[in-house]
Amino acid sequence: MIAVxxxxxxxxxxxxRALQHVGAHLQVTDRAADLEAADAIVxxxxxxxxxxxNALQRLELASALPRLIHAGVPFLGICxxxxxxxxxxxxxxxxxxxxxxxxxxxxxxxxxxxxxQIGWNxxxxxxxxxxxxxxxxxxxxxxxxSFYVDTLDPLLVAxxxxxxxxxxxxxxxxxxxxxxxxxxxxxxWGLHLLRNWIRSVT
Amino acid sequence: xxxxxxxxxxxxxxxxVVKGVTFADHIDAGDPVALxxxxxxxxxxxxxxxxxxxxxxxxxxxxxxxxxxxxxxxIPLTVGGGIRTxxxxxxxxxxxxxxxxxxxxxxxxxxxxxxxxxxFGSQCVVVSIDARRVPRSHPTDxxxxxxxxxxxxxxxxxxxxxxxxxxxxxxxxxxxxVINSIDADGTRDGYDLPLLQAIASAVGVPVIASGGAGTLxxxxxxxxxxxxxxxxxxxxxxxxxxxxxxxxxxxxxxxxPVRLV
Numbered sequence: 536m537i538a539v540x541x542x543x544x545x546x547x548x549x550x551x552r553a554l555q556h557v558g559a560h561l562q563v564t565d566r567a568a569d570l571e572a573a574d575a576i577v578x579x580x581x582x583x584x585x586x587x588x589n590a591l592q593r594l595e596l597a598s599a600l601p602r603l604i605h606a607g608v609p610f611l612g613i614c615x616x617x618x619x620x621x622x623x624x625x626x627x628x629x630x631x632x633x634x635x636x637x638x639x640x641x642x643x644x645x646x647x648x649x650x651x652q653i654g655w656n657x658x659x660x661x662x663x664x665x666x667x668x669x670x671x672x673x674x675x676x677x678x679x680x681s682f683y684v685d686t687l688d689p690l691l692v693a694x695x696x697x698x699x700x701x702x703x704x705x706x707x708x709x710x711x712x713x714x715x716x717x718x719x720x721x722x723x724w725g726l727h728l729l730r731n732w733i734r735s736v737t
Numbered sequence: 738x739x740x741x742x743x744x745x746x747x748x749x750x751x752x753x754v755v756k757g758v759t760f761a762d763h764i765d766a767g768d769p770v771a772l773x774x775x776x777x778x779x780x781x782x783x784x785x786x787x788x789x790x791x792x793x794x795x796x797x798x799x800x801x802x803x804x805x806x807x808x809x810x811x812i813p814l815t816v817g818g819g820i821r822t823x824x825x826x827x828x829x830x831x832x833x834x835x836x837x838x839x840x841x842x843x844x845x846x847x848x849x850x851x852x853x854x855x856x857f858g859s860q861c862v863v864v865s866i867d868a869r870r871v872p873r874s875h876p877t878d879x880x881x882x883x884x885x886x887x888x889x890x891x892x893x894x895x896x897x898x899x900x901x902x903x904x905x906x907x908x909x910x911x912x913x914x915v916i917n918s919i920d921a922d923g924t925r926d927g928y929d930l931p932l933l934q935a936i937a938s939a940v941g942v943p944v945i946a947s948g949g950a951g952t953l954x955x956x957x958x959x960x961x962x963x964x965x966x967x968x969x970x971x972x973x974x975x976x977x978x979x980x981x982x983x984x985x986x987x988x989x990x991x992x993x994p995v996r997l998v
Contacts, residue, residue, distance in 0.1 A: 552811075556811070649941055651860065652739060655996040657740075677813060725811060
């Protein structure tokens, strides 16, 4: 059973529908006890890191999540679900995040162009990962974001994207996987990536 | 590099696509879910359902159409037409739309943009602007455009300048703008490129060109000369003049970054 965390994110259902479409057995939950019992955890998201952290704290998941991830439970974070893995975020004032990966969530510099980035952009593989198995390198995925994870550990980065600057689009290391794009809205290759992740954790 | 988007728009009335065509592959051209799936397979970057129904019964059917589509098609889906309140927005987003598009309601109640953006995020709120050129007394006068509302019916002129309204909509929280030229709509003579340029250079959010596409060159011009981030088109795809894939390959041949599937 894969637990999908319901903390009020607007696109929860999109993530649920796409995961179910590729065959996942899901439980949508906001309870730490359900996460303890899950085989894997998905944190979907759209929105701000501060709101997301506040919601996770209110649900008493902000301490449970790092503990479970450090214990080896497979985890997939999507968009803001990736960003909260960082140590801190600059969105609406510097504030701490879950601190699972070293780095800071930063706003795109203004010179990159339109912010937020909205649309399909290419993901270039930069490390071998089963998540991209069968997906042509440079395939486009759907992004909607103004902030990105500026990570201090390049070994975590499995895929990069260029939007005026290069930023991590896909993280994968051990049991932690995360996408800045929305695989649930990225058509064929997005579904393929979700299928790859489910296979790797079940 | 961020790609330019091609977005087919389906007019839906009481759960059926109007202005439909006969497609190969035994597609029911009146079935919005089947057409959405077809366009997805062809490489559409997003889909827009425009609800041209008026009654609340038919609006309930639209919710079902959105639910069925979202269960089968995994690209961004925008629903427009008849959305007047935050509750209307919520209903469509909960059904599976990723964005809602508002037009007349935004002109009548600009704070609706702000309320929607606060509640759901700017990325969910698309403001669609119907604009018509103001006749010029001299050819050297600058071009200006007036915003129209109720364009599903007879259409009503407002006092609003289209560029000023576009800026205001973005300040209020619009995440994207659809710029529809009433002059060009249905002509198949091409998008209103000066209108697109004027708005694209005035705002910092994506601009989606609408109205006038008749050839692939028109789409190319919209995303190059017109500086639009995306091109929305209806009839050239529905009537089978071109496929989405043909449009994508045409843009790629002209060095426009596109997503090829």
